[in-house]
Amino acid sequence: DWEQDGKHQFMGKFKTTVNELLKHKAPKRHKFLGKPKKGIPAFRLEVDGVDYGRIAVQDAYVTKFVNKSKGLPPSEVSIIANTDGGEDVEVGLDDFDEEDESQITEEEARKLAEAKEAEEEAELLAAAEAAAAKKRAEGEEMEKLRKIAEEEEAVRLKAEKEEAERRAEEEARLLAEKEAARKEAEEEEAARLRAKQEEVTRKLVEEEAARLKAEEEVARLKAEEEAARIRAEQEEVARKRAKEEEEAARKKAKKDAEASTLEYKSRGLDLSDSAKSDYSNNDQFMLTLRGIKLKNVDGLFGKNDPKYQLLKDVDNFFGKSDPFYRVYNSTGDLVAESKVIMDTLNPNWECVAMPLGKLCDCNLGKEIRISVHDWEEDGTHKPMGEFHTSVKELIKSKEPKRGFFGFVGPEAPTYSLELDGIDYGSIGVKDAAIKKNEEDASRGLPVEEGVEVGLESKTPEGDDIDTARKAADEAAAKLAAEEAAAKKKAAEEKARIAAEEAAAKKAAEAEAARKAAEEAAAKKAAEEAAARKAAEE
DSSP: OOOTTSOOOOOOOOOOOHHHHHHHBOOTHHHHHTSOOTTOOOEEEEETTEEEEEEOBOOOOOOOOOOTTTTOOGGGOOEEEEOTTOOEEEEOOTTOOTHHHHHSOHHHHHHHHHHHHHHHHHHHHHHHHHHHHHHHHHHHHHHHHHHHHHHHHHHHHHHHHHHHHHHHHHHHHHHHHHHHHHHHHHHHHHHHHHHHHHHHHHHHHHHHHHHHHHHHHHHHHHHHHHHHHHHHHHHHHHHHHHHHHHHHHHHHHHHHHHHHHHHHHHTTOOOSTTOGGGOOTTOEEEEEEEEESOOOOSBTTOBBOEEBSOOOOOSOTBSBOOOBEEEEOTTSOEEEEOOOOOSBSSOBOOOEEEEHHHHHTTOTTSEEEEEEEEOOTTSOOEEEEEEEEEHHHHHHTBOOOOTTTTOOOTTSOEEEEEETTEEEEEEEEEEEEEEOOGGGGGGTOOOOTTOOBTOOOOOHHHHHHHHHHHHHHHHHHHHHHHHHHHHHHHHHHHHHHHHHHHHHHHHHHHHHHHHHHHHHHHHHHHHHHHHHHHHHO
């Protein structure tokens, strides 16, 4: 390897002969190809086991000449070759025929050489053309192969591109599906959390509503219990007072009955059961009854039309009862009937006279029956109850007169009307007396014209006592009413305070429940946001 400073680098050497060089030279056609023909040997360069390449003989030939200057025979001529290492090597010229030199002139040798050279040139040209044709064929083949290879490469690249695009599309599809699945899962999770939160909120609201409803129910029950207790207390007070009044009335009635009996006996009347012989069949029993708070059976806009057979309102919704009563003896025979009083619940019937013999066989203690009916135009009178009594009991139950207006006190006995367990009111006896027949005066019994046996007369002192008693009763009733009103007002105030406290407690609990629900919802929303953020990460 040449260097400018003269320190050329050694790249190896080889030893050979001229004959070997002539044998190893490449044909002329390879001169254009620039590479040795396959099968032609080349000389290997190697230094210290390192391969430095090959040396091929591109051309080698011998030119014959006569060295006239030195007069040396051709046999003494040597060809000197200088190697890379500067070593001169003598290579002998084999195949040189000395005899030919004397027979061939220089001109002939030149011609022969030219002919040979021309021949060789022709051969080389033919070989070059053949090589060129072959090269062109090979080039065409190579071009064809190149085109095929390019087409195959294009097809391969296209297939690879399509495969890459398909893979990219598949990856994009999978990524989109994955993203859609992720979003769907997030939406489902969010919907589940919302549904769970709504369910929790709904349960809280329902529980709160149920609790408030239960508290309201408890408060209502307490208020009802308190009201019932107050009513029970009031009823108990009224019952006790009624009982006391009833007892007082009973005692007074007993006292009055005893007084009346004495009076009747002093006047020749005997009210005992054995006093039948004192009366005749023609004697008249004079009875005046009144209805007390009869039941409205003719409806909202009408009243009973009472007619003896006793008293209860059984008409339709748009009217009141039209009561009347009937009186029957012990054998069930109708003895007397009152007039009908239209549309009233507190009728005052006129006095009804009935034969004493037909009524009770002149036995004042014999049982009779009085029934009350609601009159109907078609004759289908509605029963309103009945009661059993006797002439003697009716006379004893007569209401005493009190004052100018004939006020009847609570102690006056009355007869209750009841039918099929239904209370239809009560009947009071305004007057009851026996009127003696004038033809019986010869019997020695006291008879006054126009005066009915059994009627009481009150003295002024008695009237004053009754007036005082009436005032006392009215004052006691007023005091009881005031006490009941005060108790009722206190109970209402207590119930109002309890209701206000319950309402305030309910509002406070509702506010607490609302705040708790809002806090739970906020906490749930924060947890959902954290879960969503974690899922996105």
